[in-house]
Amino acid sequence: xxxxxxxxxxxxxxxxxxxxxxxxxxxxxxxxxxxxxxxxxxxxxxxxxxxxxxxxxxxxxxxxxxxxxxxxxxxxxxxxxxxxxxxxxxxxxxxxxxxxxxxxxxxxxxxxxxxxxxxxxxxxxxxxxxxxxxxxxxxxxxxxxxxxxxxxxxxxxxxxxxxxxxxxxxxxxxxxxxxxxxxxxxxxxxxxxxxxxxxxxxxxxxxxxxxxxxxxxxxxxxxxxxxxxxxxxxxxxxxxxxxxxxxxxxxxxxxxxxxxxxxxxxxxxxxxxxxxxxxxxxxxxxxxxxxxxxxxxxxxxxxxxxxxxxxxxxxxxxxxxxxxxxxxxxxxxxxxxxxxxxxxxxxxxxxxxxxxxxxxxxxxxxxxxxxxxxxxxxxxxxxxxxxxxxxxxxxxxxxxxxxxxxxxxxxxxxxxxxxxxxxxxxxxxxxxxxxxxxxxxxxxxxxxxxxxxxxxxxxxxxxxxxxxxxxxxxxxxxxxxxxxxxxxxxxxxxxxxx
Amino acid sequence: xxxxxxxxxxxxxxxxxxxxxxxxxxxxxxxxxxxxxxxxxxxxxxxxxxxxxxxxxxxxxxxxxxxxxxxxxxxxxxxxxxxxxxxxxxxxxxxxxxxxxxxxxxxxxxxxxxxxxxxxxxxxxxxxxxxxxxxxxxxxxxxxxxxxxxxxxxxxxxxxxxxxxxxxxxxxxxxxxxxxxxxxxxxxxxxxxxxxxxxxxxxxxxxxxxxxxxxxxxxxxxxxxxxxxxxxxxxxxxxxxxxxxxxxxxxxxxxxxxxxxxxxxxxxxxxxxxxxxxxxxxxxxxxxxxxxxxxxxxxxxxxxxxxxxxxxxxxxxxxxxxxxxxxxxxxxxxxxxxxxxxxxxxxxxxxxxxxxxxxxxxxxxxxxxxxxxxxxxxxxxxxxxxxxxxxxxxxxxxxxxxxxxxxxxxxxxxxxxxxxxxxxxxxxxxxxxxxxxxxxxxxxxxxxxxxxxxxxxxxxxxxxxxxxxxxxxxxxxxxxxxxxxxxxxxxxxxxxxx
Numbered sequence: 001x002x003x004x005x006x007x008x009x010x011x012x013x014x015x016x017x018x019x020x021x022x023x024x025x026x027x028x029x030x031x032x033x034x035x036x037x038x039x040x041x042x043x044x045x046x047x048x049x050x051x052x053x054x055x056x057x058x059x060x061x062x063x064x065x066x067x068x069x070x071x072x073x074x075x076x077x078x079x080x081x082x083x084x085x086x087x088x089x090x091x092x093x094x095x096x097x098x099x100x101x102x103x104x105x106x107x108x109x110x111x112x113x114x115x116x117x118x119x120x121x122x123x124x125x126x127x128x129x130x131x132x133x134x135x136x137x138x139x140x141x142x143x144x145x146x147x148x149x150x151x152x153x154x155x156x157x158x159x160x161x162x163x164x165x166x167x168x169x170x171x172x173x174x175x176x177x178x179x180x181x182x183x184x185x186x187x188x189x190x191x192x193x194x195x196x197x198x199x200x201x202x203x204x205x206x207x208x209x210x211x212x213x214x215x216x217x218x219x220x221x222x223x224x225x226x227x228x229x230x231x232x233x234x235x236x237x238x239x240x241x242x243x244x245x246x247x248x249x250x251x252x253x254x255x256x257x258x259x260x261x262x263x264x265x266x267x268x269x270x271x272x273x274x275x276x277x278x279x280x281x282x283x284x285x286x287x288x289x290x291x292x293x294x295x296x297x298x299x300x301x302x303x304x305x306x307x308x309x310x311x312x313x314x315x316x317x318x319x320x321x322x323x324x325x326x327x328x329x330x331x332x333x334x335x336x337x338x339x340x341x342x343x344x345x346x347x348x349x350x351x352x353x354x355x356x357x358x359x360x361x362x363x364x365x366x367x368x369x370x371x372x373x374x375x376x377x378x379x380x381x382x383x384x385x386x387x388x389x390x391x392x393x394x395x396x397x398x399x400x401x402x403x404x405x406x407x408x409x410x411x412x413x414x415x416x417x418x419x420x421x422x423x424x425x426x427x428x429x430x431x432x433x434x435x436x437x438x439x440x441x442x443x444x445x446x447x448x449x450x451x452x453x454x455x456x457x458x459x460x461x462x463x464x465x466x467x468x469x470x471x472x473x474x475x476x477x478x479x480x481x482x483x484x485x486x487x488x489x490x491x492x493x494x495x496x497x498x
Numbered sequence: 499x500x501x502x503x504x505x506x507x508x509x510x511x512x513x514x515x516x517x518x519x520x521x522x523x524x525x526x527x528x529x530x531x532x533x534x535x536x537x538x539x540x541x542x543x544x545x546x547x548x549x550x551x552x553x554x555x556x557x558x559x560x561x562x563x564x565x566x567x568x569x570x571x572x573x574x575x576x577x578x579x580x581x582x583x584x585x586x587x588x589x590x591x592x593x594x595x596x597x598x599x600x601x602x603x604x605x606x607x608x609x610x611x612x613x614x615x616x617x618x619x620x621x622x623x624x625x626x627x628x629x630x631x632x633x634x635x636x637x638x639x640x641x642x643x644x645x646x647x648x649x650x651x652x653x654x655x656x657x658x659x660x661x662x663x664x665x666x667x668x669x670x671x672x673x674x675x676x677x678x679x680x681x682x683x684x685x686x687x688x689x690x691x692x693x694x695x696x697x698x699x700x701x702x703x704x705x706x707x708x709x710x711x712x713x714x715x716x717x718x719x720x721x722x723x724x725x726x727x728x729x730x731x732x733x734x735x736x737x738x739x740x741x742x743x744x745x746x747x748x749x750x751x752x753x754x755x756x757x758x759x760x761x762x763x764x765x766x767x768x769x770x771x772x773x774x775x776x777x778x779x780x781x782x783x784x785x786x787x788x789x790x791x792x793x794x795x796x797x798x799x800x801x802x803x804x805x806x807x808x809x810x811x812x813x814x815x816x817x818x819x820x821x822x823x824x825x826x827x828x829x830x831x832x833x834x835x836x837x838x839x840x841x842x843x844x845x846x847x848x849x850x851x852x853x854x855x856x857x858x859x860x861x862x863x864x865x866x867x868x869x870x871x872x873x874x875x876x877x878x879x880x881x882x883x884x885x886x887x888x889x890x891x892x893x894x895x896x897x898x899x900x901x902x903x904x905x906x907x908x909x910x911x912x913x914x915x916x917x918x919x920x921x922x923x924x925x926x927x928x929x930x931x932x933x934x935x936x937x938x939x940x941x942x943x944x945x946x947x948x949x950x951x952x953x954x955x956x957x958x959x960x961x962x963x964x965x966x967x968x969x970x971x972x973x974x975x976x977x978x979x980x981x982x983x984x985x986x987x988x989x990x991x992x993x994x995x996x
Contacts, residue, residue, distance in 0.1 A: 241535030
């Protein structure tokens with residue numbers, strides 16, 4: 001490797017270290033930090049972010065990249081891919097002044113604290129001005145870029161490189177009528193029982209059961225851990241230290257199991273990336289949609305399937321004998337797949353989940369193009385909930401305040417969840433062609449062939465391929481909702497006898 | 499304030515942010531990090547340390563300091579003190595190449611992991627080569643400085659600015675015969691009972707009792723927290739996020755209480771520093787000895803006193819009725835002050851504690867001047883234990899592997915513990931002149947006047963005054979063992995009826 005390439009790797013390595021140090025500080029902020037610590041932590045995160053930005057956007061990096069693009073033109077090689085990804089990030093980062101990055105980090109820390117309090121007190125007004133500030137900064141961010149077809153494109157591109165607002169609107173537009181008619185058919189079918197999911201379950205036992213499941217999946221606890229936080233998330237400090245968080249809500253106690261499976265899907269992706277990509281532009285998953293395809297797959301396509309519970313239900317029943325007394329596996333399976341319009345996105349069933357995303361996408365587009373005033377969000381949120389799902393959140397905590405994302409200024413993120421659902425089904429069809437007896441393996445609690453397939457076909461590549469290219473490479477087509485519609489139709493046909 | 503001063507504060511603020519971010523990573527490494535995380539964490543810490551060093555030792559900072567020394571010559575002002583402290587640190591830091599700092603950080607991370615394993619397996623050979631590397635780097639560090647009276651002076655100066663090896667040897671030389679004759683007199687007196695301290699105590703209850711005590715002391719849990727770690731320590735992420743760690747050893751269950759008091763003493767010092775000093779060279783306590791004077795005071799002068807237990811013993815007895823059945827407060831008080839040669843420094847009684855320090859000082863001096871080979875440490879350690887305390891550690895874990903310090907390359911640190919004992923007694927005599935009814939207050943569980951005295955006279959100044967100047971300012975004399983000898987003589991006269 002050339003001296004220039006080595007110098008490039010040295011600088012990029014330090015930028016990575018700063019970013020991952022910031023991830024440790026961010027994780028600590030949500031898992032451990034005492035209330036007093038917020039202000040200084042915001043300052044520390046701002047400094048790390050500013051220095052990383054300064055280092056990455058230095059003229060030296062610009063010169064190196066210009067030279068290295070010529071030296072490593074083939075992005076099928078690791079080196080070429082590193083240069084390609086770094087050059088794109090460089091072009092983006094050069095547009096954003098370091099002072100702005102620092103300002104945004106400080107605002108995000110303050111907004112996070114406001115959101116925590118607002119959510120606890122279920123009072124949007126506590127969060128409003130901090131969110132206004134975050135949105136103002138997001139608009140300023142957009143202004144650094146050349147005019148796009150839609151200002152929201154700029155945000156989307158950060159999470160899903162190359163994807164346009166119009167494309168997502170089209171995918172959602174195609175999917176919506178099918179999903180709506182499915183929900184309608186379900187609402188007219190005979191309803192399933194799920195009272196046993198809302199009994200009192202012992203928190204520690206649920207937590208331990210979740211850890212048992214994800215250990216079997218292959219989440220490596222010697223290279224990770226699970227902690228409590230207000231919101232489940234996955235965060236990466238290195239390929240060998242990939243952590244997840246989770247929570248326990250007495251109202252839906254077994255949601256903790258599905259959150260664990262979900263976050264372990266993200267974490268196994270990160271744990272499975274080629275270690276040679278550490279401290280390079282190829283570290284980390286390639287996009288949020290692909291990331292979400294992994295979490296959703298383990299949570300839903302595996303974790304809410306009948307074969308999965310054929311393996312785990314006997315043990316669950318042994319662990320919670322009174323709660324599951326008289327509940328058959330078929331009843332349990334139907335219960336955990338019950339379709340019912342509900343308030344909280346992360347607890348929503350697969351049939352209604354995407355409606356939550358469509359709602360958020362419309363709100364975000366409105367915030368960004370000025371069509372919606374922040375102060376009106378709670379009302380508009382509630383109106384759209386009535387329109388899409390026919391229910392009205394009883395309070396802000398169960399409405400507009402439920403998600404963490406806006407608190408840290410993250411706008412443009414939500415639609416990737418729905419795209420992740422779609423990709424997970426595309427991958428699943430491909431996997432079932434390659435692993436003929438997958439259901440049987442799952443029924444035996446064997447997940448290693450599935451996990452290795454994902455590692456070989458998806459995980460190990462890290463950031464090497466852009467999401468659309470990766471999906472094409474693995475499944476033979478670009479992101480497309482057909483497989484997802486087939487999956488939902490079959491599954492709910494089964495559960496609801498449609 | 500001048501533009502130059504503002505620019506100086508901006509850079510120093512970022513250097514502080516990097517250091518405190520590193521503290522978060524270091525804390526996480528000991529409290530939470532999964533085994534796989536070590537290598538990347540070492541790299542991340544090395545990068546943070548390297549960037550901080552680069553920023554601080556930039557030519558710009560050098561030029562600013564030259565100008566600001568003239569602009570703010572009076573180090574009685576906060577600004578003048580900031581410039582004075584920064585200029586001294588700058589002169590030191592300029593001597594140490596950034597690559598060396600990074601190398602030392604990586605070695606420390608590896609050595610820490612080796613030490614954890616070596617200690618678990620009680621096998622020094624697992625740690626030996628990592629310690630050799632650490633010592634080699636310490637010698638290289640010394641070589642960056644002008645020749646001192648003794649090479650060890652260079653190390654000592656980092657922890658106790660201005661203190662010489664010869665001075666410490668003299669202080670220890672004066673103290674040793676008095677402490678030895680006290681130990682001898684005690685050994686010939688009627689022994690005290692402490693079997694009740696070695697019964698089985700419930701860990702959670704001990705932990706909670708410790709937290710109750712330190713809350714009453716005034717350790718502010720809204721600006722800190724206590725976690726489990728292999729070794730108790732205090733670490734500061736900001737004046738509003740000062741954390742402590744602790745451990746529970748079934749063999750001496752109540753040691754957890756005294757460790758909590760000890761670390762809370764460090765933490766209250768940090769929590770009590772003038773918030774205006776945040777992100778400046780005056781943040782943090784002024785020296786390890788002064789820091790240790792605070793921890794020792796709360797642990798020993800307060801926490802092992804009769805008035806203290808007159809307040810807390812009834813509740814302790816209620817919490818542990820079977821363990822303390824038939825134990826009078828006088829018996830308990832004598833028991834917790836029992837003098838007995840023992841293996842573990844942090845659990846040693848006040849009468850023998852300094853002997854542990856003298857042993858370590860001699861070993862460290864030998865490691866640094868080459869008089870002692872690392873491979874011989876376990877044997878020499880054990881020989882000196884026989885010589886000073888008449889006992890032989892049964893294994894390395896209870897001998898040479900017991901302390902964390904050498905694992906992260908910290909040599910020159912230990913004597914500050916004994917100096918801290920000495921300073922604590924000097925302060926205590928002064929406090930008891932200012933607060934006439936202190937014993938009575940403690941007997942009532944009232945600690946706020948003591949804490950406020952410490953805050954006003956010691957804590958709030960942070961790094962403003964050098965340790966000798968601060969001790970002089972508060973007590974009227976430099977560091978001097980007379981008060982400590984008076985304290986020990988009176989206390990053990992009381993406990994052992996000498």
